[in-house]
Amino acid sequence: MTLPRWSDAQGLAGRLLAALALVVLAGGLTAWLVAGAVGPAVFHDHMIEAGLHEETPAVLHAEEAFRSSSALALTIALSASVLASLAVSLFLTRRIASSLRTLATAATRVASGQFDARVASPRLGSEFEQLAHAFNDMADRLRESDALRQRLLSDVAHEVRTPVAVLNAYLEAVEDGVESLSAETVAVLRDQGARLTRLATDLASVTRAERGDLALVLQSATAAEIVERARAAAQEHYAGRGVVLDVDVESGLPAVTVDVDRIGQVLGNLLENALRHTPAPGRVLVSATRADGEEVCLAVTDTGEGIDPEHLAHIFERFYRVDTARDRHHGGSGIGLAIVRAIVTAHGGSVTASSQGAGTGTRFEVHLPVRSRAHR
Ligand SMILES: Nc1ncnc2c1ncn2[C@@H]1O[C@H](COP(=O)(O)OP(=O)(O)OP(=O)(O)O)[C@@H](O)[C@H]1O
Numbered sequence: 001m002t003l004p005r006w007s008d009a010q011g012l013a014g015r016l017l018a019a020l021a022l023v024v025l026a027g028g029l030t031a032w033l034v035a036g037a038v039g040p041a042v043f044h045d046h047m048i049e050a051g052l053h054e055e056t057p058a059v060l061h062a063e064e065a066f067r068s069s070s071a072l073a074l075t076i077a078l079s080a081s082v083l084a085s086l087a088v089s090l091f092l093t094r095r096i097a098s099s100l101r102t103l104a105t106a107a108t109r110v111a112s113g114q115f116d117a118r119v120a121s122p123r124l125g126s127e128f129e130q131l132a133h134a135f136n137d138m139a140d141r142l143r144e145s146d147a148l149r150q151r152l153l154s155d156v157a158h159e160v161r162t163p164v165a166v167l168n169a170y171l172e173a174v175e176d177g178v179e180s181l182s183a184e185t186v187a188v189l190r191d192q193g194a195r196l197t198r199l200a201t202d203l204a205s206v207t208r209a210e211r212g213d214l215a216l217v218l219q220s221a222t223a224a225e226i227v228e229r230a231r232a233a234a235q236e237h238y239a240g241r242g243v244v245l246d247v248d249v250e251s252g253l254p255a256v257t258v259d260v261d262r263i264g265q266v267l268g269n270l271l272e273n274a275l276r277h278t279p280a281p282g283r284v285l286v287s288a289t290r291a292d293g294e295e296v297c298l299a300v301t302d303t304g305e306g307i308d309p310e311h312l313a314h315i316f317e318r319f320y321r322v323d324t325a326r327d328r329h330h331g332g333s334g335i336g337l338a339i340v341r342a343i344v345t346a347h348g349g350s351v352t353a354s355s356q357g358a359g360t361g362t363r364f365e366v367h368l369p370v371r372s373r374a375h376r
């Protein structure tokens with residue numbers, strides 16, 4: 001155990017009082033010395049200049065009166081200063097100490113997980129105002145991130161529970177001889193296993209990307225190459241569902257410096273979503289155009305279900321699905337767009353979604369800077 005240093009053991013009141021006492025002492029001592037050394041001599045000179053003779057009883061008396069009145073005045077002034085500094089230090093100490101105590105209590109509450117603790121304005125000047133503001137801001141952020149953590153945990157638990165329940169039910173049925181291990185049963189088991197694997201991979205990707213921990217392998221690529229790769233990967237899937245997949249790339253676009261695989265993942269996710277939400281005979285267009293501010297815009301536009309404005313602001317959040325039951329039935333766990341946003345942000349770009357509402361189709365735009373602003 002380390003012993004507290006003397007300076008640590010003193011409270012704020014002790015320190016402030018010691019500082020003020022030092023000032024009063026120095027001021028008083030100086031005034032006393034100066035008054036004692038200079039005052040009587042100057043007074044004496046003035047008496048002589050006024051024509052009075054030295055050593056006369058009147059002069060001696062007047063000088064004595066000057067000395068004692070000076071001493072009395074200094075004593076009264078010093079006592080008043082000591083009393084004033086005592087009062088000031090007590091007043092200031094009480095106000096500062098009570099503000100600090102409130103802050104310490106609130107900090108202790110936050111540390112114990114009560115993120116609703118806030119401090120009121122201390123009314124002690126801008127520095128204290130800043131401190132209170134910064135504290136309340138910190139508590140707000142902690143509360144948000146705690147709520148997010150809790151929601152995330154319950155979402156993950158929920159996502160894992162469904163496939164695991166299906167797997168268990170099938171395995172039990174096979175064990176009890178109710179179900180045979182037919183190709184169909186194996187396909188269901190595989191499907192649920194694949195869903196769990198995908199969930200784990202997606203969660204790892206989004207966590208890494210949001211932590212700014214994605215290892216981007218940057219290379220120069222043209223928009224035409226990027227779009228063509230995405231089209232080729234999705235083409236077969238689209239043909240199988242009877243949805244047309246078109247491509248339109250503006251000529252003369254500058255190359256962009258990106259991680260081609262990651263941007264492929266972005267377009268892949270957007271194309272998968274578009275296909276999921278566009279019934280046949282629909283059309284999905286992947287386009288590339290030049291955008292303001294030295295950027296290239298990659299867009300995926302579909303003629304499908306569209307998204308209501310109330311949901312648009314949330315679809316990039318982890319696990320957010322517009323229609324939870326229906327979207328889960330499609331096989332989605334609501335992480336795709338969170339991954340899209342994280343990857344695009346890691347490239348220094350931005351992604352937006354727009355839709356005129358249900359039944360009017362949706363357009364996703366990915367803006368990528370021509371000169372790389374990727375966080376590496
Ligand atoms: N093109 C689209 N048209 C209509 N709704 C869409 C479209 N793209 C996304 N959405 C809505 O946004 C939600 C979030 O999309 P996101 O890609 O994050 O999740 P998901 O596709 O449901 O699951 P995952 O991508 O993890 O498989 C979707 O559930 C869907 O409701």
Ligand SMILES: [Mg+2]
Nearest residue numbers: 273332336337
């Ligand atoms: Mg998706």
